[in-house]
Amino acid sequence: MFNAVIDAPFGKVGIRTDGQALREIVYLPGQTASVEPDGELAARAAEQIAQYFENADAGFDLPLAPLGTEFQRRVWDGICSIEAGEVLTYGELAKRIGGLSPRAVGQACGDNPFPLVIPCHRVVSASGLGGFAHHGGEGFFRDVKRWLLAHECTSNRFQLR
Structure with missing residues (x-):
């Protein structure tokens, strides 16, 4: 389940958060159902990703979960x-x-x-x-x-x- 699924020029983008940090961004096919952001962080991530799609120089300021080795x-x-x-x-x-x-x-x-x-x-x-x-x-x-x-x-x- 995603906290938001937004439109992208190539399909959709799924966003997962834990409320405090971004946990995952996933590229999804265009037929995937959109999901309105369910919280402040999901909305912020959706907005920043949409800004990037408008302007490749747009930056990101999102808390990332401490994942990976x-x-x-x-x-x-x-x-x-x-x-x-x-x-x-x-x-x-x-x-x-x-x-x-x-x-x-x-x-x-x-x-x-x-x-x-x-x-x-x-x-x-x-x-x-x-x-x-x-x-x-x-x-x-x-x-x-x-x-x-x-x-x-x-x-x-x-x-x-």
């Missing part, structure tokens, strides 16, 4: 240092945060419970787009990643390959 949090912190309109490969991010394995970085990206807030879509494969949210191959999740990257490159900050 120490390694995952290290990767997620590294992801947060990637500016809108910039992309890094899994290998480049691995080097930036301490010479880790690109594969391990990719796994941590896929485990990210806070996409958009922790913008894992900005991490790509050395040979192209790469997977997204532990989904390889073509389909909904890679289409979401494409949309997010295209949304952020509206000022021609980078070119999609």
Whole structure:
């Protein structure tokens, strides 16, 4: 059950909170029923996500639940240092945060419970787009990643390959 489900240009976004912190953001297909925010934090998260969809430079100021392992949090912190309109490969991010394995970085990206807030879509494969949210191959999740990257490159900050 979600505390809110809002419209997104690519479908819907589900938001889960515990009232004090954001617990999860989930990309959902367009036919998913919308859910009005059931509390102040869910409403704040929905508003900030909607602002991001309007303006890729909009920031997030949401309390995040302390999830993930120490390694995952290290990767997620590294992801947060990637500016809108910039992309890094899994290998480049691995080097930036301490010479880790690109594969391990990719796994941590896929485990990210806070996409958009922790913008894992900005991490790509050395040979192209790469997977997204532990989904390889073509389909909904890679289409979401494409949309997010295209949304952020509206000022021609980078070119999609």
